[in-house]
Amino acid sequence: MSAILGTGPQHTPIQALRAKKRARNQGGNVLVYAIALAVVALTLGPVLYGVLGGFRTNAQLAQNPAGLPAPWVLDNYLGVLKxxxxxxxxxxxxxxxxxxxxxxxxxxxxxxxxxxxxxxxxxxxxxxxxxxxxxxxxxxxxxxxxxxxxxxxxxxxxxxxxxxxxxxxxxxxxxxxxxxxxxxxxxxxxxxxxxxxxxxxxxxxxxxxxxxxxxxxxxxxxxxxxxxxxxxxxxxxxxxxxxxxxxxxxxxxxxxxxxxxxxxxxxxxxxxxxxxxxxxxxxxxxxxxxxxxxx
Amino acid sequence: MILAVAQEVSYVSNSVGNDAASEQLRQPRPDKVQSQQAVGRRRKPADKRKTLEILFFISPALILIAVFMLLPIIQAIRFSVYNWKGFGPLVDFVGLKNYARVLQNEVFTDAMIHNLIIIGGSIALQLPIGLGIALLLNRKMKIQSLLRTIIFVPYVLSEVIAGVIWFQLLQPQYGVVDTIMSKLGIQGPAQGWLGTPELALWTVLAVLTWKYLGLAVILFLAGLQGVPSELYEAAEIDGASWWQIQRKITIPLLGPTLRTWGFLSMIGSLQLFDMVWILTGGGPANSTTTMASFLVSEGTKRQNFGVAAAASVVLFIVALILAISYQQFVLKRDSQPDEDRTKSKKVKV
CATH class of the missing domain: 1.10.3720.10 (MetI-like)
Structure with missing residues (x-):
């Protein structure tokens, strides 16, 4: 506390704190966003995989389970809707x-x-x-x-x-x-x-x-x-x-x-x-x- | 599981509701003080009319609960002392034999152990991971609300839908989990994750963690919003590091939220049925049976209503014992000192 109070008259403690906070937040942001991205991928991944899986054929799913629909097939969804x-x-x-x-x-x-x-x-x-x-x-x-x-x-x-x-x-x-x-x-x-x-x-x-x-x-x-x-x-x-x-x-x-x-x-x-x-x-x-x- | 959430909500909003009430009335215990005042103030009411009004308002709910909740529970206790296959009157009184049959049945005692593993595993996994995510998200981020929504999605899906999707993902060899792992050079188990008795329960636990982590994060984040930011600023002025702040300020102040969450997670794990029924049906070789799945298969598949009823009474007693001991040993800490903390949290600047 006393150390911060001693920093020149133009820097009130709060301003110094805010500046410090900003700097640290920016440093930490990359890591935070990376973790957030991983969490989102793990959370939504299975759900999205199911939704996309509905646009594929069974042959596509068997050939490459981890792939994307190629080509996109609507038959499965139409079949359910009918x-x-x-x-x-x-x-x-x-x-x-x-x-x-x-x-x-x-x-x-x-x-x-x-x-x-x-x-x-x-x-x-x-x-x-x-x-x-x-x-x-x-x-x-x-x-x-x-x-x-x-x-x-x-x-x-x-x-x-x-x-x-x-x-x-x-x-x-x-x-x-x-x-x-x-x-x-x-x-x-x-x-x-x-x-x-x-x-x-x-x-x-x-x-x-x-x-x-x-x-x-x-x-x-x-x-x-x-x-x-x-x-x-x-x-x-x-x-x-x-x-x-x-x-x-x-x-x-x-x-x-x-x-x-x-x-x-x-x-x-x-x-x-x-x-x-x-x-x-x-x-x-x-x-x-x-x-x-x-x- | 659903009920667990319900309870969760009730606990959380119950306490918040009281807080809000106390803020509004500027009185410490609104329910008591308010009632005393009202008694004092009210002039002699038309007692009969008042009683009729009360009956009119309360009895529909009480009747519904009596018919669909109390009656079946009493029936469960009654069935549990008879040998009854679902036909004819209850005549074959067997005393506590059904209980002995349940408790000596290895499938049931294993089921109890499975429930305990799920309880412990859920808390051991979701508490640190959920807390970590909540602490990371508890900062000014443009996408915070979007992230919260996304993390909450698995929780809103029914256990059935989550289970069906994961069942497909976990298919041996051609399921997507095994495919990705084999690309990384790891060979999945030959019988599949859900087909290997040693792995099945842990796989179920992993899927449950995926599904319920979002609830933990949302609740923890809600609790974190009650921590006043001045505390952080003061600590930062004192030169505390981020980690020190979390450990000394945030986590202790989050204590009541964490303990309440733990209680509800425990009750939910005790009732686990849907996910197990969809993923494994209790197999392979009864390695994932839970008390609930045991009593459902005894009751509906084998028509052993007496045994099923005894199992459900045992389940209830186990739940009651765990709930009371949790209340005694964990939640008790919230009753006195934390009330002061809650108040200090509410201080507005």
């Missing part, structure tokens, strides 16, 4: 994910509201039910769940049969995220609404719901992505035409294991919706991770 199964799976995935998301968001915000803003005796114990729910993965209950849904509720092989349990297992997390979010809304808002004659339900509809938009979008995105990517529950519950995309991808790759290029094309097309959705919602997901309130 395959009615692909669209059926995509439809099932969409419907199940949308249903799950709607249930989770609606029931989640409803449950979080009294837990955040009402005073009652059972408030903390009920909240603990949700917290403990985080500890129960669907895997633990998967066999009885399968029996319950197929035999007792006769909802095997239906959209609802998958969406309802998925929503149930996503709810604890949703409530645990939303409660502090709703708690953070200032008490004055509620008092002002009460002075203006709004009931607590009126407050919920007219003030709380609009204000908690960002929180609901965050939990909604998480529920959607979770449902879209789910494998185990659909694997046990859905067969034939009711299968979702992950099941379709897995089955296609084992049924057509000789057709590597076709498998790549099918897989690449199946990941596009999730990727687009993710890129559109990326800010929400990252914001959710960093704390929804700031958004």
């Amino acid at each position: 395959n009615p199964d692909f669209w059926r799976y995509a439809m099932n995935s969409t419907m199940i994910a949308v249903t799950t998301t709607l249930i989770v968001v609606v029931l989640g915000i409803m449950a979080a509201y009294p837990l955040a803003r009402y005073q009652f005796r059972w408030r903390e114990p009920i909240f603990m039910v949700f917290v403990l729910g985080l500890l129960f993965p669907a895997t633990v209950a998967i066999v009885p769940l399968f029996i319950l849904i197929t035999r007792d509720l006769h909802m095997g092989n239906t959209w609802w049969g998958v969406a309802l349990p998925q929503a149930a297992f996503a709810l604890p997390m949703t409530v645990v995220i939303l409660r502090p979010f709703l708690m953070a809304l200032p008490q004055e808002l509620e008092e002002a609404a009460q002075l203006d004659g709004a009931s607590r339900i009126g407050f919920f509809w007219r003030i709380l719901l609009p204000l908690s938009g960002p929180g609901m979008v965050t939990v909604g995105v998480l529920a959607f992505v979770g449902s879209w990517n789910a494998y185990l529950l659909p694997l046990l519950l859905l067969q034939g035409d009711m299968r979702t995309l992950p099941l379709g991808v897995a089955d296609y790759s084992s049924e057509h294991s000789a057709d590597t290029a076709g498998v790549f094309a099918f897989t690449a097309l199946a990941m596009i919706p999730a990727l687009i959705f993710f890129l559109a919602m990326q800010k929400r997901i990252v914001n959710g991770l960093q704390g929804a309130v700031k958004g």
